[in-house]
Amino acid sequence: MSPGAAARRGRAGACGAAGRAGRGSLHPPAWLFLLWLVAGRTRAADYEACPRVQPDMLNVHLVAHTHDDVGWIYTVDQYYYGGQNDLLHPGVKNILDSVFAALQAEPSRRFVYVEMAFFSRWWHQQTNATQQAVQELVRQGRLEFANGGWVMNDEAATHYGAIVDQMTLGLHFLQKTFGEDGRPRVAWHIDPFGHSREQASLFAQMGFDGVFLGRVDYQDREARMKRKKMELVWRASASLKPPTADLFTGVLPNLYDPPKNLCWDTLCDERSIVDNPEDFQYNAQEVVDYFLRMAADQHRYYRTNHIVMTMGGDFHYGYANSWFKNLDKLIQLVNAKQENGSRVHVLYSTPACYLRELNKANLTWSVKEDDFFPYADGPHQFWTGYFSSRPALKHYERVSYNFLQVLMSNALAWLSGSIEDYSTCPGLNISFCVLSQISARFQVTIYNPLGRKVAHMVRLPVNEGTFLVKDPKGNAVTSDVVMNPQAETQIPIPELLFPASVPALGFSVYSIARVSRQNPKFHMPKSIPRHSNSDVLMIQNKYIRATFSAETGLLMKIENMGQKVVLPVSQSFFWYKASIGDRKLQQSSGAYVFRPHRRQPLPVSQRAEIYLVKSSLVQEVHQNFSDWCSQVVRLYRGQRHLELQWTVGPIPTADGWGKEVISRFDTPLDTKGHFYTDSNGREILTRRRDYRPTWSLNQTQVVAGNYYPVNTRIFIKDGEKQLTVLTDRSQGGSSLRDGSLELMVHRKLLRDDFRGVGEALLEQGSGLVVRGRHLVLLDAVDQAAAGHRLLAEREVLAPQVFLAPGGGAPYFQGAPRRTQFSGLLRELPPSVHLLTLARWGPDRLLLRLEHQFALGEDSGHNLSSPVTLNLQDLFSTVTITHLQETTLAANQPRESASRLKWTPDTDAAPYPPAAPVDPTTITLQPMEIRTFVASVLGELDPWSHREDPLDF
Structure with a gap:
C-alpha cells in the first residue's frame, strides 16, 4: 500500500x-x-x-x-425500502x-x-x-x-x-x-x-x-x-x-x-x-x-x-x-x-x-434544431412501441393532470356557498355513474379551468323516466335522452344530454329533476341494413358533414361546410402481427420495442355493422367491426369537429399472434412524405418518412422506424387542405404512405422484448378493454392552426363534472348561494393560456401565463402576434399588488438568474436582460411562458386550503 x-x-x-x-x-x-x-x-x-x-x-x-x-417493475415503496426478493434491487433508503x-x-x-x-x-x-x-x-x-x-x-x-x-x-x-x-x-x-x-x-x-x-x-x-x-x-x-x-x-x-x-x-x-x-x-x-x-x-x-x-x-x-x-x-x-x-x-x-x-x-x-426521436439501440430495435403501451394508464395520467388543475370540493363549497357531498363519475366512459342513475333529483357542477368560457355537452347515464334540466338562472335547457348501445353487453343504456355554458376559470351549476317515471320516446339506435335504399348515409350539423357507405359501414368523406372544404376519407381499424423474433435476430415486439412481422397491417374487418342515432343534440353512427373492436362516430350540435369514440379489446391472441391495433385514415392528399406531430403538446415538428435531419439514415424498419410520439395531435396536409387528428392520450403515430395517417390505439403481445420488464405485454385473463377518443378536423390549410390549437387546449383541460344531491347546508352563516362563478373579471385572449394558478404562501399566488401559438403559425387570425395583458384587475376575488418574475420552475428570480453562455455555429442574440415587471402591461411573445409570484390582496380560499400547495 x-x-x-x-x-x-x-x-x-x-x-x-x-x-x-x-x-x-x-x-x-x-x-x-x-x-x-x-x-x-x-x-x-x-x-x-x-x-x-x-x-x-x-x-x-x-x-x-x-x-x-420512481416506480417501474416494483412500486415506489418497494424501491425505497427494498426487500427480500432476489430480483429487487437494494432499497433507495439504504x-x-x-x-x-x-x-x-x-x-x-x-x-x-x-x-x-x-x-x-x-x-x-x-x-x-x-x-x-x-x-x-x-x-x-x-x-x-x-x-x-x-x-x-x-x-x-x-x-x-x-x-x-x-x-x-x-x-x-x-x-x-x-x-x-x-x-x-x-x-x-x-x-x-x-x-x-x-x-x-x-x-x-x-x-x-x-x-x-x-x-x-x-x-x-x-x-x-x-x-x-x-x-x-x-x-x-x-x-x-x-x-x-x-x-x-x-x-x-x-x-x-x-x-x-x-x-x-x-x-x-x-x-x-x-x-x-x-x-x-x-x-x-x-x-x-x-x-x-x-x-x-x-x-x-x-x-x-x-x-x-x-x-x-x-x-x-x-x-x-x-x-x-x-x-x-x-x-x-x-x-x-x-x-x-x-x-x-x-x-x-x-x-x-x-x-x-x-x-x-x-x-x-454545432447547432441541432430537430429532436432525438425515434430511438433505436440497434437494427430492427426501435423503441416506438411504448408510445402506445398501457393505453388505459396513459389516459389515466392525462385525466389526472386535468383533475389536478381544478379546484377541489372545499373550494367549490366556499365559492358556491353550500356544503355538498360532491362526487365525480370516473366510469362515464362506460356509461356508469351511481348518483345520476339512482337519483330522481341532483345537481351537476361543471368547472372550467380555462381562461375563456366554454360550451360543453354534458352526457350522463340515467335511469328510466323523463328529465327537466335547468341552467344556473333556473331556465329550462334543451335536453335529450338517447340510448347508447354498449358494444360489450349489447344492452342499451339511456344517457341524458344537455349543453352547458361555463364561464372562464369558473363553474356553472345545473339542476336535474326526473319529472316522470314514464319512459319517454328515447332516441333509439336504428339498424342500417347492408342493402338499404340509399348507398350512403350522413350525419351533419351546421359546420360538418360526414358520409358513410351503407354497404361497408365505413367513413367515406368529410366536409367542412363553412370553409367549403371536401375530402374523401376512409377510416378503419387494422392490426400488425407482432414479431416473435427470427433466426437472424431474436428481437420481438414488446413493451418498449415495436417490430411488426410484416409491413402491411391486416384489417380487423372489411366492413362494419352500423346503427344510426339522431336527436336534436347529437347524431351518431355506431360501427361494430368485430366482437372486440367498435366505434361511435359522433357529431354534436354546434361542434366543428368529428368525434370518434373507439373501443378495442380484449384483443384475441388464440391464433398465436400478438397484435398491435391501429386506427388509419386514408386520403388522396399529396403529402410528399411529410407529416406533422406535436412535441409534448406545444410546438409542431415536421416529420419526413425514412429521413433524419442530422444523419444519413439506414432504415431497417419502415414501419416502426417511422413512428413518432403523438401527445395531442398529428396532421397531414397538401397545399390546400389539412386533416388533423387530436388524441385524448399519448400514442404512437405515423404516415407510412402519402395521404395516410395512423395512430396505434392498443397492443397485446406474447413475447418479452428483453428490455428489462421480463414479461410480455399481456394482461391476465382475457385482456384489457380500452376506450378512447380521436377528434378529427378538416380545414383549409390557412385556417387550420387556430382550430386545432384551441381544441387541443380544451381537450387536455376539459371541464370537470361534479355531481351532488343538492340542498346542502350553507358554507357559513349568511353565505350567498352561487350557481355560477368566474374567477376572472374578463376573459383571456384566445392566444393566451393560464397554465398555472396556485397558492404560493399566505398572500401569494404562483401564476404562469403562456402564449400558445408559435411564430407565424396563425397569420390568418392574427393569433401568432405578441399580446399584452393587464393583470392588476384580472381576477375577481384578489387584486395583484406586486409581481416578481421568476424562471419557469419558480425557483429563481428572473432578474438575478444567469446561465452559462455558449457560442453556436449560427447566429444568436445576446441574452436579453430582465426588464422591470409592471402588472398592468405584461407582454407575451409567441410560445413564451412567463412565470410570476404575485402578491395579492383579497380572499385566497378559492385557490387552495393549504398554506403552501407544494409543502410536504
Missing part, C-alpha cells in the same frame, strides 16, 4: 468514527469543522466548489451516481444512507443525486444533525443535485404542463431545503428512450446551463462520434428568440453505465482493485493500463481535454463503500503515473463541474 493510500485510510477511519458519534445530536459534529478546513468556504451554487483540473492534461471526470426509477456515510469518510469524494421523490422522503426521516451534515455536503458541492425534478420524466409520452409541474415540485423542495446551494445547474436525462425538443426548451427556460443525455439512436451516436459532435447546442424552439431556448447538450459515452470492466457495485461482477503486489489477486497495473487505453479511446470522440465517465447505474451504491474504495484506488493509481510522464488526470467530479470546464474551453459548437 502506498503512503498516500495509507494516509487517506487513516483519515477515513477518523472521520467515520466522528460522524457516527455525532449522530442524534442537535449540534454539528466535530468532523464538520475538519471538512470546513479541508474544503474552505466554497459554495456549490456558482461552480466555486468544483475540483481543480490540470489544464495541460486529459482530465477524466468520474461521476458517481445512481439512477433510481443507498442514501450508504452514500452519506461514504461521503463523510473521505472529503475528496463526490456524488450526484436526481430523484426528489426519494430524496425528500429520506431527508424527512433524518435527525437534525444528519440534516445539517447533508446541508454542508451540498454547500461544498460534494453532494450535487442534477435535474432535481420529482422524477426523471419520460419525454415521449408526457405533456408539457405535467413536466413543468413535477419539475417545480422537486426544485421547490430543494430551494426550501438548501437554498441556492441546492439548485441544480445541469439537467440529467440519462434514461428516457429518446428526447423531445420541447423538453430541452423547458429546461432552458428553467435556467439550466446544459443537459446530458444517455440514450440516443445507435446510428446517430456513431455519426456523432465520427464527426466529434457528441456535444452541441440544441436550439429547442423555432419561435423563442435565441438563446432563450438554446441548451448545451452532451451525449454521454456509455449511456449512463460504468465503462466496461470498471463496475464495482455489489450488482456487478468485476473484481475489486487489489494494489498489493504481494497478493496473488494483484490486478492494479492491469486495471490502470486498461483505464488509460480506454480514456485515450474515448477522448478521440470529444473535442476538449475533458471527458466524463459515469460511475454508477440502476440502483447502484446500496453498499457505497464498494464503489468508493475502488474509485479512490483508481484515482490514486492513475494519477501516480504522472510521475512517469502520463498526461492523464483523474478526479471525482459532477455533471456541473464537467459542464463548467467545457464552457471554459470557449469553443464554437
